Amino acid sequence: MQQHDVDLFVIGGGSGGVRAARIAANHGAKVAIAESANFGGTCVNRGCVPKKLMVYASRFPDQFRASRGYGWTPGEAEFDWSSLITHKDTEISRLEGIYQTNLEKAGVTIHADHAEIIDPHTIELGRSGQRISAGTILIATGGHPTRPDFPGNELAITSDEAFHLPEQPERVLIVGGGYIAVEFAGIFAGLGSEVTQIIRGDHLLRGFDEEVAELLAEHQARRGIKLLRSQGLQRVVQTAEGLRVTANDGFTLDVDTVMLCTGRAPNTRGLGLANVDVKTNERGAIVVDNHGRTNVPSIYAIGDVTDRLNLTPVAIREGQAFADRLYGGMSVADFDYEMVPTAVFSSPEIGTVGLPEHTARQRYPQLKILKTRFRAMTQLFGGLEDQVFIKVLIDAPTDKVVGMHLLGEGVAEMAQLVGVALTANATWSQFRQTVALHPTVAEEIVTLKG
Structure with a gap:
C-alpha cells in the first residue's frame, strides 16, 4: 500500500473545510489543511457572522420607536459606525482564533499558505514550495462576489x-x-x-x-x-x-x-484543477456526486465551490458527512437539499423551508395553500407597521407539508424547527394536532385554518 505524508489534505479553511478536517482527525486520520487568507472563510469573516451583527445594529431604531408604546421615554441615541466596525472586527478575530484552536486540538497540521494540486495525490504550497502527498484531497475553497463588466x-x-x-x-x-x-x-x-x-x-x-x-x-x-x-x-x-x-x-x-x-462564483482559480483534469461546469464549479466525489477518485469537493446550495450549514453538513464516511466508517444518509431551512435577515426577516409556491404547483397538481397576514402583538402595541406572513403548502392527497414560508420578526428561529418537522415528512394533520403555545406568533402556524 502506498504511503503518503497525510491521509487527508484539505484546501480551504472555511466552515466546511475546517469541519471535515477536524472530524477526520477525530476519527484517527492524519490531516493537514491549507488556508491562504482567514480561517472561518466567508461566513465568519465576510458573511453570515459580521452581517448578522450589523443587522442587529440596524434594528435598534425600530426598538427605540416601539419602546414608547411600552412606557419608555428613550433619550437621544447616537450611532457610531466606527465603533460598530471595531467591535465587529474584535469578535471576528476571536472566532477565527477559535477555528484554529479547534483544529490544533484535533491534531490537524495547519499551513497558512496557498495550495495547488500537482497530481491526484500531491499538493504544493505556494510560499514555501513544499510538496505534500495525501491519500485524499478535499477542496473546500468556497466562492467570491462577482463584479459585472461595465464602465466604472x-x-x-x-x-x-x-x-x-x-x-x-x-x-x-x-x-x-x-x-x-x-x-x-x-x-x-x-x-x-x-x-x-x-x-x-x-x-x-x-x-x-x-x-x-x-x-x-x-x-x-x-x-x-x-x-x-x-x-x-x-x-x-x-x-x-x-x-x-x-x-x-x-x-x-x-x-x-x-x-x-x-452573485457569487466558485473559487477555483489557481487550484491546479487542469493538472488533474478535475471536471467543472459552465460556471466553473467543481462537479461532484452526492458524496462530494469528483471524476478523480482521490479528489473530493464540498461547499460553495461545488455551487449546489451555497449556505454555510450545508458546507458544514457536507464536510461532516465526508469525514464520517471516509474516516469514520459510517453509513451517512444523503440529506434533502430541498428541505434545508433558509433565512434572509432582511427587516423584517424571512424564514423558509421546502418548495416555493411556483415550484410546488408544478410538482403537486392538488396543492393546498393556507396563509395568513397580521400584525404581531409586539409591533401592534409598539405602533410599528411591520407584519407577519405565514404560508403553508400542502400536497392535498397525502396531507404532507411540502413548503412553509414565513416573514416577520424572529421567523428564522421558527424556520429551524419547522425544518425538523418537514424533514420528518410531517403532515398538516400533525401540525394541527400540536397544541398552540400562547401568546406567540408561532402558534398561528398550528392554528391556521383553510
Missing part, C-alpha cells in the same frame, strides 16, 4: 468591502435583488443611510416564494428604500460629490457608495 465597475464595492468601510455612506445604491442585497439594503437603511436598490427583474429574491418577496418589498418601501425594477447599470463615474450612476434607461443617481450584490 472598479469604483463599486462588493459585500467583501462593505464590512470594512471606514465611514458610513450617506447615500447607497445596492445593485441586485438576492438575499445579500436585501439584507444590506435593510442594514444601511436601518442605520440611517439613504438607500436605493436596483434589480434586473420584476421581483426581489428570485427563487424564493414570490408572495413573500413582494411583501418584503412593501416593508422595504416603508423603511424608505427605493426599489428600481427591470433596470441595469450602464456606468459609474467619479464626481466631486461622490459617484454618479447611470441606468440602462438613462436615469441618473448621485450616491456615495455603489455596492454590487450580483
Whole structure:
C-alpha cells in the first residue's frame, strides 16, 4: 500500500473545510489543511457572522420607536459606525482564533499558505514550495462576489468591502435583488443611510416564494428604500460629490457608495484543477456526486465551490458527512437539499423551508395553500407597521407539508424547527394536532385554518 505524508489534505479553511478536517482527525486520520487568507472563510469573516451583527445594529431604531408604546421615554441615541466596525472586527478575530484552536486540538497540521494540486495525490504550497502527498484531497475553497463588466465597475464595492468601510455612506445604491442585497439594503437603511436598490427583474429574491418577496418589498418601501425594477447599470463615474450612476434607461443617481450584490462564483482559480483534469461546469464549479466525489477518485469537493446550495450549514453538513464516511466508517444518509431551512435577515426577516409556491404547483397538481397576514402583538402595541406572513403548502392527497414560508420578526428561529418537522415528512394533520403555545406568533402556524 502506498504511503503518503497525510491521509487527508484539505484546501480551504472555511466552515466546511475546517469541519471535515477536524472530524477526520477525530476519527484517527492524519490531516493537514491549507488556508491562504482567514480561517472561518466567508461566513465568519465576510458573511453570515459580521452581517448578522450589523443587522442587529440596524434594528435598534425600530426598538427605540416601539419602546414608547411600552412606557419608555428613550433619550437621544447616537450611532457610531466606527465603533460598530471595531467591535465587529474584535469578535471576528476571536472566532477565527477559535477555528484554529479547534483544529490544533484535533491534531490537524495547519499551513497558512496557498495550495495547488500537482497530481491526484500531491499538493504544493505556494510560499514555501513544499510538496505534500495525501491519500485524499478535499477542496473546500468556497466562492467570491462577482463584479459585472461595465464602465466604472472598479469604483463599486462588493459585500467583501462593505464590512470594512471606514465611514458610513450617506447615500447607497445596492445593485441586485438576492438575499445579500436585501439584507444590506435593510442594514444601511436601518442605520440611517439613504438607500436605493436596483434589480434586473420584476421581483426581489428570485427563487424564493414570490408572495413573500413582494411583501418584503412593501416593508422595504416603508423603511424608505427605493426599489428600481427591470433596470441595469450602464456606468459609474467619479464626481466631486461622490459617484454618479447611470441606468440602462438613462436615469441618473448621485450616491456615495455603489455596492454590487450580483452573485457569487466558485473559487477555483489557481487550484491546479487542469493538472488533474478535475471536471467543472459552465460556471466553473467543481462537479461532484452526492458524496462530494469528483471524476478523480482521490479528489473530493464540498461547499460553495461545488455551487449546489451555497449556505454555510450545508458546507458544514457536507464536510461532516465526508469525514464520517471516509474516516469514520459510517453509513451517512444523503440529506434533502430541498428541505434545508433558509433565512434572509432582511427587516423584517424571512424564514423558509421546502418548495416555493411556483415550484410546488408544478410538482403537486392538488396543492393546498393556507396563509395568513397580521400584525404581531409586539409591533401592534409598539405602533410599528411591520407584519407577519405565514404560508403553508400542502400536497392535498397525502396531507404532507411540502413548503412553509414565513416573514416577520424572529421567523428564522421558527424556520429551524419547522425544518425538523418537514424533514420528518410531517403532515398538516400533525401540525394541527400540536397544541398552540400562547401568546406567540408561532402558534398561528398550528392554528391556521383553510
